[in-house]
Amino acid sequence: MQLKRVVVTGLGALTPLGNNLDTYWANLIKGVSGAGPITRFNPEKFKTQFACEVKDYDPLNYFDRKEVRKMDLFTQFAMIAATEAFEHSGLDLASIDLSKAGVIWGSGIGGLKTFQDEVMSFAQGDGTPRFNPFFIPKMIADISSGMISIKYGFRGPNFVTVSACASATNAMIDAMTYIKLGKAKIMITGGSEASVTEAGMGGFNSMKALSERNDSPQTASRPFDKDRDGFVLGEGAGALILEEYEHAKARGAKIYAEIVGGGMSADAYHITAPHPDGLGATSVMINALEDAEMQPEEIDYINVHGTSTPLGDMSEVIAIEKVFGEHAYNLNISSTKSMTGHLLGAAGAIEAIAAIKSIEHQIVPPTINHFTDDDQFNPKLNFTFNKAQERTINACLSNTFGFGGHNTSVVFRKLD
Amino acid sequence: MSDIASKVKDIIIDKLGVEESEVTPEASFTNDLGADSLDTVELIMEFEKEFNISIPDDQAENIGTVGDAISYLEANVSN
Numbered sequence: 141m142q143l144k145r146v147v148v149t150g151l152g153a154l155t156p157l158g159n160n161l162d163t164y165w166a167n168l169i170k171g172v173s174g175a176g177p178i179t180r181f182n183p184e185k186f187k188t189q190f191a192c193e194v195k196d197y198d199p200l201n202y203f204d205r206k207e208v209r210k211m212d213l214f215t216q217f218a219m220i221a222a223t224e225a226f227e228h229s230g231l232d233l234a235s236i237d238l239s240k241a242g243v244i245w246g247s248g249i250g251g252l253k254t255f256q257d258e259v260m261s262f263a264q265g266d267g268t269p270r271f272n273p274f275f276i277p278k279m280i281a282d283i284s285s286g287m288i289s290i291k292y293g294f295r296g297p298n299f300v301t302v303s304a305c306a307s308a309t310n311a312m313i314d315a316m317t318y319i320k321l322g323k324a325k326i327m328i329t330g331g332s333e334a335s336v337t338e339a340g341m342g343g344f345n346s347m348k349a350l351s352e353r354n355d356s357p358q359t360a361s362r363p364f365d366k367d368r369d370g371f372v373l374g375e376g377a378g379a380l381i382l383e384e385y386e387h388a389k390a391r392g393a394k395i396y397a398e399i400v401g402g403g404m405s406a407d408a409y410h411i412t413a414p415h416p417d418g419l420g421a422t423s424v425m426i427n428a429l430e431d432a433e434m435q436p437e438e439i440d441y442i443n444v445h446g447t448s449t450p451l452g453d454m455s456e457v458i459a460i461e462k463v464f465g466e467h468a469y470n471l472n473i474s475s476t477k478s479m480t481g482h483l484l485g486a487a488g489a490i491e492a493i494a495a496i497k498s499i500e501h502q503i504v505p506p507t508i509n510h511f512t513d514d515d516q517f518n519p520k521l522n523f524t525f526n527k528a529q530e531r532t533i534n535a536c537l538s539n540t541f542g543f544g545g546h547n548t549s550v551v552f553r554k555l556d
Numbered sequence: 557m558s559d560i561a562s563k564v565k566d567i568i569i570d571k572l573g574v575e576e577s578e579v580t581p582e583a584s585f586t587n588d589l590g591a592d593s594l595d596t597v598e599l600i601m602e603f604e605k606e607f608n609i610s611i612p613d614d615q616a617e618n619i620g621t622v623g624d625a626i627s628y629l630e631a632n633v634s635n
Binding site: 204205206207209270272273274277 | 570571572573590594595597598601604605
């Protein structure tokens with residue numbers, strides 16, 4: 141069977157750096173930090189009191205009151221990003237075969253705030269169960285893809301991937317694969333997360349996963365810096381329209397990049413720690429390149445997972461050097477999490493968008509907040525520290541790895 | 557309008573996102589005010605919470621309009 145080619149024809153982003161695609165990209169290139177004091181709850185008793193929140197967010201700018209009440213924040217974010225991507229694609233609903241259009245979304249957790257609030261209110265009561273009838277449908281992670289399909293009438297494949305911080309990349313790879321196999325022509329994919337809540341911050345704090353640099357939130361996310369001390373929690377959503385190449389060409393769509401291949405692997409090692417030799421990270425990049433039928437030398441830029449944790453950054457770099465050999469030193473590497481924070485299940489989506497925009501504009505967004513070199517890293521590696529770099533970019537790899545040992549990597553290439 | 561009626565209307569306006577003018581005694585939650593089955597359950601639970609009573613399921617099933625809710629509550633809520 142001849143596999144179909146798959147291209148990206150629409151993008152949408154609601155991020156800590158900006159509430160739409162253009163603002164997000166402009167601030168990525170400027171090197172802006174999205175971090176600030178937590179506003180969603182009173183964090184004074186928490187070890188970490190800052191996060192990368194979506195700014196100036198008023199749900200009533202996007203939804204009516206009744207809709208807002210029925211959607212957890214992570215679903216609101218999903219709907220907003222998906223709507224932007226759909227409009228960006230120029231697709232005309234009236235001329236789409238809706239049975240060949242689907243939605244595969246990613247979320248690491250789902251409606252954490254809804255879960256937290258409902259359970260707290262039960263715990264504070266007299267034991268009488270007065271759970272809101274919308275509790276379950278608001279909280280379940282898969283409601284995001286369900287809601288998007290209801291909005292557009294897409295009746296093709298529809299589900300949500302849950303692989304912690306790899307969720308959105310798993311979603312994109314699945315969406316791509318269904319189109320490659322001819323099971324769909326159009327897919328809305330991406331991911332969303334909204335876990336800046338007491339339970340989210342408290343839980344990640346207890347794992348010692350978060351930076352505690354409360355005196356300087358904007359410099360806290362510093363991937364590959366010697367003094368990195370954990371990730372900064374982010375929230376938001378990214379959405380992509382994937383489309384079968386011939387379908388996109390026939391309607392004269394603007395094509396932003398080809399999504400060429402994806403890799404998936406497991407560390408099979410530890411619930412939260414990465415494999416110290418970067419075993420899973422190595423195999424996932426090899427898998428992605430094989431799926432794309434590309435050589436390591438064809439990659440120009442890697443948007444890394446690079447969360448700013450001491451161990452994670454190290455093992456990813458070990459893996460890059462193993463997979464790319466000498467070419468590792470020709471690559472640009474950057475962690476845009478230095479600016480956006482870590483959007484967990486949405487990270488793969490907004491980082492794929494960064495990779496695709498870098499191909500469009502031939503410029504690599506930086507890894508900001510670099511102050512002190514870590515001598516564990518070979519100085520020949522180019523981490524794109526502090527300032528965006530212009531260069532020829534034909535192909536990018538985007539890595540995301542999740543607690544549980546899930547690894548994903550996806551390859552985007554300029555359409556020839 | 558009784559105190560109960562005005563509270564009932566406020567809850568309906570809030571939960572169903574409808575205009576005050578639509579909330580007439582004859583208005584049916586599902587046919588006129590856009591409620592689905594989950595919305596209806598939520599409304600009943602809000603009435604229970606607001607008026608501190610318990611509405612048995614078999615009686616809740618008979619509350620289909622704004623007027624039904626007001627008369628049920630006026631008859632069953634002790635002042």
